[in-house]
Amino acid sequence: DIQMTQSPSSLSASVGDRVTISCRASQPINKFLNWYQQKPGMAPKLLIYSSSTLQSGVPSRFTGSGSGTDFTLTISSLQPGDFATYYCQQSYKIPYTFGQGTILE
Amino acid sequence: QVQLQEAGPRLVKPFQTLSLTCTVSGASITSGGYYWSWIRQHPTKGLQWIGFIYYSGYTDYNPSLKSRLAISVDPSNNQFSLRLTSVTAADTAVYFCARGQFGELDSWGLGTLVTVSS
Numbered sequence: 001d002i003q004m005t006q007s008p009s010s011l012s013a014s015v016g017d018r019v020t021i022s023c024r025a026s027q028p029i030n031k032f033l034n035w036y037q038q039k040p041g042m043a044p045k046l047l048i049y050s051s052s053t054l055q056s057g058v059p060s061r062f063t064g065s066g067s068g069t070d071f072t073l074t075i076s077s078l079q080p081g082d083f084a085t086y087y088c089q090q091s092y093k094i095p096y097t098f099g100q101g102t103i104l105e
Numbered sequence: 106q107v108q109l110q111e112a113g114p115r116l117v118k119p120f121q122t123l124s125l126t127c128t129v130s131g132a133s134i135t136s137g138g139y140y141w142s143w144i145r146q147h148p149t150k151g152l153q154w155i156g157f158i159y160y161s162g163y164t165d166y167n168p169s170l171k172s173r174l175a176i177s178v179d180p181s182n183n184q185f186s187l188r189l190t191s192v193t194a195a196d197t198a199v200y201f202c203a204r205g206q207f208g209e210l211d212s213w214g215l216g217t218l219v220t221v222s223s
């Protein structure tokens with residue numbers, strides 16, 4: 001299986017901050033990398049797919065980049081509703097696998 | 106807007122079979138172009154992709170669960186289902202159904218907690 005490693009595991013930030021979360025794949029996955037936001041008691045929500053394509057309805061302050069093995073999710077100016085857990089997921093090879101999550105608090 | 110809803114027993118005894126059904130509304134499973142997935146999340150842990158099915162019946166499973174797993178589709182009721190046999194406490198998790206197109210999962214159910222316990 002392809003292992004996905006996120007860093008940091010947790011991150012303290014404030015409203016208005018610019019935040020970057022990293023995700024590294026154990027082997028090259030081209031641009032088959034997706035990002036999700038999950039709030040407590042809720043299902044994950046797709047933010048970005050194919051490394052950098054913003055899902056419909058997601059604010060433009062979320063951007064994704066990367067290819068191969070290294071990827072980043074950037075939130076340009078944190079809003080109160082952005083405090084959540086973020087997961088990356090590779091869809092290059094089955095079984096699809098997720099990172100362990102980054103708690104943004 | 107597509108909506109998904111999981112349903113099934115919340116408590117399953119060890120070594121028995123876990124069965125869940127996902128009902129899809131706002132979209133037809135048979136319209137094509139989408140794969141219908143199951144994902145689970147262990148308490149306080151991360152996410153694990155279980156498998157998916159296409160409306161034609163084509164499936165792909167996580168190899169770690171394949172020997173105990175079956176995913177089926179019921180186009181007439183716009184549903185797809187999960188069966189996981191010989192469950193143990195390690196299968197206790199929140200189970201989600203979701204829709205995906207090229208591996209990204211763009212619509213999810215609310216999730217249902219299934220506990221394996223005697």
